[in-house]
Amino acid sequence: MSSDTDIVFQLDWDSKFEVGHERIDFEHQIFLGLIKKLAESEKSSSSRFERYLIELRKYAEFHFFSEENIMIDCDYPGYIKHKSLHNALFEEFDDHFQRYINKNLQEGEFVAFLYEWFIHHTMIEDLKLSDFVRTHHEH
């Protein structure tokens, strides 16, 4: 699958996405699965695509809150910054959603935005968190 932004999508879970924290990796598999489901519904009705978008946003709320609790539990020094990145995604998501509803954004562009965000955030910020948990708190 490709888009006009030339991203190579890897929508099936792969070990290269693992950050090494069992719970976070498990939730990321579901998160990526929701992006895949969204991508596959690009050509279906707009109401179905919209419902998958809402499902993904609700899951992001759960997943981010869950990660933030992990940070609180281990006194993660990057908590404030990481949480602000989560909040920034909601703002960007809502902005994209509004543009999609107003027909100023294509389904494929929305999927590309979410995929890029997911990969970038996971491989940088969530990896840092996982490394911290592993080196500071064995469990």
Ligand SMILES: [Fe+2]
């Ligand atoms: Fe995450």
Ligand SMILES: [Fe+2]
């Ligand atoms: Fe995160």
